[in-house]
Amino acid sequence: MLYYSVKRLLMLIPVLLGMTLIVFGIIHAIPGNPALTILGTKATPEAIHSLNKSLGLDNPWYVQYFSYLKDILSGNLGTSIQTNSPISSEIWPHLAATIELSFVAMIIAVFVGINAGIISAWKQNSFLDYTAMILALIGVSMPVFWLGLLEQWGFSIKLQWLPSIGRDDIRNSVNPITNLYLIDTLLQGRFDQFWMVIRHLILPAIALATIPTAIIARMTRSSMLEVLKSDYIRTAKAKGQRMIWIVYKYALKNAFIPILTVIGLQTGLLLGGAILTETIFGWPGVGLYIYNAIQYRDYPVIQSGILVIAFIFVMVNFIVDLLYGLFDPRIKYR
Amino acid sequence: MSQATQAKPEQYIVKDKSPMIMAINDFWKAFRKNKPAIAGSIIVAFFVLLAIFANFITPQGINDQNIGIRLQPPSAAHWFGTDDFGRDIFSRIIFGARLSLRVGFLAVIGSIIVGTFLGVIAGYFGKFLDVLISRAFDILLAFPSILLSIAIVAILGPSLNNALVAIAIVNVPVFGRLVRSRVLTVKEEEYVVAARSIGMGDMRIIFHHVLPNSFAPIIVQGTLNIATAILDAAGLGFLGMGAQAPLPEWGKMLSDSREYIQNAPWTVLFPGLAIVLVVVGFNLIGDGLRDALDPRMKN
Amino acid sequence: MSEPLLQVENLKKYYPIKSGGFGKVSETVRAVDGVSFSVQEGETLGIVGESGCGKSTTGRMIMRLIEPTEGKIVFNGKNLMDLSKGEMRKARKDIQMIFQDPFASLNPRHTVGHIIEEPMIVHKMGDRKQRQKRVEELLELVGLSAYHAGRYPHQFSGGQRQRIGIARALAVRPKVIIADEPVSALDVSVQSQVLNLLKDLQKQFNLTYIFIAHDLSVVRHISDRVGVMYLGKIVELSESENLYNHPNHPYTKALLSAVPVPDPEVKTQRIILQGDVPSPAHPPAGCTFHDRCPVAMDICSKERPHLKKLDDGRMVSCHLFH
Numbered sequence: 001m002l003y004y005s006v007k008r009l010l011m012l013i014p015v016l017l018g019m020t021l022i023v024f025g026i027i028h029a030i031p032g033n034p035a036l037t038i039l040g041t042k043a044t045p046e047a048i049h050s051l052n053k054s055l056g057l058d059n060p061w062y063v064q065y066f067s068y069l070k071d072i073l074s075g076n077l078g079t080s081i082q083t084n085s086p087i088s089s090e091i092w093p094h095l096a097a098t099i100e101l102s103f104v105a106m107i108i109a110v111f112v113g114i115n116a117g118i119i120s121a122w123k124q125n126s127f128l129d130y131t132a133m134i135l136a137l138i139g140v141s142m143p144v145f146w147l148g149l150l151e152q153w154g155f156s157i158k159l160q161w162l163p164s165i166g167r168d169d170i171r172n173s174v175n176p177i178t179n180l181y182l183i184d185t186l187l188q189g190r191f192d193q194f195w196m197v198i199r200h201l202i203l204p205a206i207a208l209a210t211i212p213t214a215i216i217a218r219m220t221r222s223s224m225l226e227v228l229k230s231d232y233i234r235t236a237k238a239k240g241q242r243m244i245w246i247v248y249k250y251a252l253k254n255a256f257i258p259i260l261t262v263i264g265l266q267t268g269l270l271l272g273g274a275i276l277t278e279t280i281f282g283w284p285g286v287g288l289y290i291y292n293a294i295q296y297r298d299y300p301v302i303q304s305g306i307l308v309i310a311f312i313f314v315m316v317n318f319i320v321d322l323l324y325g326l327f328d329p330r331i332k333y334r
Numbered sequence: 335m336s337q338a339t340q341a342k343p344e345q346y347i348v349k350d351k352s353p354m355i356m357a358i359n360d361f362w363k364a365f366r367k368n369k370p371a372i373a374g375s376i377i378v379a380f381f382v383l384l385a386i387f388a389n390f391i392t393p394q395g396i397n398d399q400n401i402g403i404r405l406q407p408p409s410a411a412h413w414f415g416t417d418d419f420g421r422d423i424f425s426r427i428i429f430g431a432r433l434s435l436r437v438g439f440l441a442v443i444g445s446i447i448v449g450t451f452l453g454v455i456a457g458y459f460g461k462f463l464d465v466l467i468s469r470a471f472d473i474l475l476a477f478p479s480i481l482l483s484i485a486i487v488a489i490l491g492p493s494l495n496n497a498l499v500a501i502a503i504v505n506v507p508v509f510g511r512l513v514r515s516r517v518l519t520v521k522e523e524e525y526v527v528a529a530r531s532i533g534m535g536d537m538r539i540i541f542h543h544v545l546p547n548s549f550a551p552i553i554v555q556g557t558l559n560i561a562t563a564i565l566d567a568a569g570l571g572f573l574g575m576g577a578q579a580p581l582p583e584w585g586k587m588l589s590d591s592r593e594y595i596q597n598a599p600w601t602v603l604f605p606g607l608a609i610v611l612v613v614v615g616f617n618l619i620g621d622g623l624r625d626a627l628d629p630r631m632k633n
Numbered sequence: 634m635s636e637p638l639l640q641v642e643n644l645k646k647y648y649p650i651k652s653g654g655f656g657k658v659s660e661t662v663r664a665v666d667g668v669s670f671s672v673q674e675g676e677t678l679g680i681v682g683e684s685g686c687g688k689s690t691t692g693r694m695i696m697r698l699i700e701p702t703e704g705k706i707v708f709n710g711k712n713l714m715d716l717s718k719g720e721m722r723k724a725r726k727d728i729q730m731i732f733q734d735p736f737a738s739l740n741p742r743h744t745v746g747h748i749i750e751e752p753m754i755v756h757k758m759g760d761r762k763q764r765q766k767r768v769e770e771l772l773e774l775v776g777l778s779a780y781h782a783g784r785y786p787h788q789f790s791g792g793q794r795q796r797i798g799i800a801r802a803l804a805v806r807p808k809v810i811i812a813d814e815p816v817s818a819l820d821v822s823v824q825s826q827v828l829n830l831l832k833d834l835q836k837q838f839n840l841t842y843i844f845i846a847h848d849l850s851v852v853r854h855i856s857d858r859v860g861v862m863y864l865g866k867i868v869e870l871s872e873s874e875n876l877y878n879h880p881n882h883p884y885t886k887a888l889l890s891a892v893p894v895p896d897p898e899v900k901t902q903r904i905i906l907q908g909d910v911p912s913p914a915h916p917p918a919g920c921t922f923h924d925r926c927p928v929a930m931d932i933c934s935k936e937r938p939h940l941k942k943l944d945d946g947r948m949v950s951c952h953l954f955h
Contacts, residue, residue, distance in 0.1 A: 015469075019477070022477075029489045141561065141613035142613075143565055143569065143585070146609065152595065276569055290481075310477045528801075531729065533723065535722060542751075
């Protein structure tokens with residue numbers, strides 16, 4: 001197990017290096033001089049030249065790449081052009097906001113998706129099954145941003161049940177400790193604020209969870225259908241165990257591997273979908289951070305934002321890989 | 335056995351059905367029974383017809399502005415209402431079908447061509463090139479696809495065509511991996527070894543023996559990816575990284591009208607419905623094709 | 634004896650086994666380990682052995698379908714190993730192959746006519762009309778009919794398919810045909826028909842065959858000389874009748890004792906070999922057969938015997954004859 005983990009970890013290195021190379025390449029492929037972008041069009045040639053020099057932009061590309069790599073390894077993600085502050089400190093609150101949102105969305109997706117899939121498989125070809133599968137089909141075909149807009153229209157504008165923007169109320173903002181507001185409010189014993197944070201989370205989390213929910217439901221259904229037909233389920237049934245017990249205990253355990261895979265893959269979709277969801281709901285996460293950076297052509301922020309998200313995605317899949325062994329003893333780690 | 339065939343040859347000269355035609359027949363039989371897939375085909379055909387005949391169908395020009403009738407609710411004159419410039423939303427959505435279908439088809443065709451090329455090189459020639467290409471695929475797939483498209487559009491500049499290119503690039507590794515694994519399988523088939531043994535060159539083997547036997551999964555994946563390509567293009571349009579005004583691209587229409595959602599929800603409702611419907615159509619066809627062509631791909 | 638048409642010298646194929654994920658070569662599988670033989674024009678050389686002994690690999694290496702690790706393949710005075718990839722492709726016009734599995738070796742999407750025509754297209758022989766005429770001739774030649782050209786492989790029986798494979802091999806008028814277990818996938822009743830066809834064709838076109846099989850009785854029927862392979866090496870090579878009537882190597886004896894004899898009156902003593910064929914990754918030291926040999930001596934586990942010519946022209950690789 002340890003050997004396998006180390007081996008998998010070592011195999012990550014080329015992927016991570018390749019990622020930095022791509023992100024680095026993207027910024028360098030962008031037309032126009034970064035110094036000019038930073039200084040504005042009125043800059044004097046001398047000023048541009050000296051900034052070029054101080055940024056190391058007069059070096060050949062590989063020298064620049066290695067110094068970029070060195071920066072990243074030492075935790076330096078560059079400086080935002082817009083705010084002129086280091087990105088590594090600026091990005092953390094955004095990252096926390098995205099993690100909180102994605103985490104809640106994933107919980108919704110797993111809970112709703114798995115249960116819908118199980119019930120669909122159990123009551124195969126029933127009205128319930130058809131309804132669930134049609135909803136799942138619409139779910140995978142749904143543009144996240146449109147769903148978000150509809151939610152805002154229905155629940156915020158028309159019904160006025162839930163807030164449509166941000167993580168907290170402007171006049172009652174949360175005092176950040178970890179920047180994970182659900183935890184922060186609990187740590188401070190502010191249960192009123194905890195409730196407020198939850199109310200803010202509901203709409204964006206549902207929007208973000210839609211596609212993963214639909215995919216997990218479809219996947220669960222098909223793997224459950226296979227499992228339910230197997231001999232040991234028939235044996236359990238013959239022994240007179242209650243169906244609901246059989247389904248959840250035996251079958252779920254065996255259907256978990258494919259589901260786990262989907263969860264790993266969906267994290268990428270979730271993190272990608274975050275940029276759209278966060279834009280609509282004014283959720284101050286990495287997605288919105290990148291979106292705003294695009295509007296300002298703040299390339300260092302775009303670069304680092306993309307890198308951070310891709311890094312998280314890779315790590316989640318790494319963990320999912322290791323988790324396989326916990327759910328399927330047949331997988332031997334060599 | 336050779337004696338048995340000594341009968342008058344003439345009466346046996348029947349042009350036999352090729353396995354291709356038989357496969358198509360079998361496929362059609364399976365596909366026809368799949369009602370959802372038929373529904374999907376009808377939806378997609380409907381949108382394709384709309385796109386082709388957009389000029390004849392649309393009641394108004396897509397860019398006919400009339401501030402006097404801005405943000406009007408659906409009516410007999412304007413089925414889907416009007417937007418903030420007083421343009422007819424129904425007409426714009428029909429023309430938008432053109433843009434979305436074009437992006438979907440071209441992006442996927444582009445990524446199939448490039449992905450097939452790279453996948454064949456990796457799978458057939460192997461060794462160093464395989465390692466290089468497969469690693470590159472791994473790395474590209476490590477990025478969430480919409481983020482990578484955004485980054486590519488950031489390089490190329492925001493426009494619908496650049497969004498198309500970005501989506502195509504992002505999809506290349508999907509097809510590349512698929513083709514590579516098919517090539518690895520087919521390459522070991524004995525008829526490919528036989529083809530080499532008669533002195534056949536690599537190119538001829540690839541085009542006459544390997545690719546024709548790798549076709550089914552590419553078609554399935556391609557159909558499903560048209561759906562995601564349309565979604566991604568709309569997403570990019572929504573973020574201002576795709577189609578630019580005044581193009582009637584559905585995602586762009588949504589982002590333009592979101593500020594009017596309170597008073598004129600129809601401006602947001604209909605473009606979104608159009609996206610959902612066409613994407614549902616492609617997903618249904620894709621699922622149906624998978625069941626009919628390649629039962630092993632079912633999950 | 635005249636100059637042989639095809640001569641194979643010290644042919645080897647080693648497969649490295651990588652383990653540990655760091656590209657380290659930990660073991661080598663010696664699939665073929667120094668095989669040498671020569672074939673005269675118009676002759677049939679049989680190669681027999683159990684599955685996994687390297688006989689098919691040897692056959693494929695002669696055409697360089699599998700790239701040999703080492704060795705020389707001299708055909709018509711030219712070393713095929715010196716040829717570039719493109720030149721080798723052209724050289725395959727003279728050496729063709731018939732495959733074991735008549736179901737897998739024909740592309741299911743192509744018509745029989747196209748399958749037979751394809752080698753001629755590849756080697757740019759004749760125009761379309763001439764090629765099609767030749768396809769019809771070839772079909773008749775192998776006992777099928779001209780009108781079969783428009784059909785697809787799945788419409789034929791196994792024996793008929795193997796005839797199609799033979800027609801394909803003959804299309805470019807080769808000098809040598811390597812037949813890799815051409816009848817082992819066929820029903821016994823069909824086997825002899827195909828074997829007889831191969832014999833007839835050999836007479837008609839002065840073909841040279843390398844006939845690979847695991848079944849000694851099949852090889853006996855068609856071969857002039859026979860080589861017996863064990864664990865990547867030839868252990869005995871001699872005239873067919875000689876080999877069958879007076880086998881020398883203990884392994885050959887064991888193999889022959891397993892061949893059923895049609896006469897129930899004849900009592901044969903079955904020699905049962907102990908153990909399994911060792912892994913080619915870990916061949917026993919000395920003679921690779923010593924751990925299963927019923928007559929092994931001390932020297933056998935220490936020194937490796939070499940293929941040696943006996944007085945009567947037979948070649949044996951065994952310490953008993955050294």
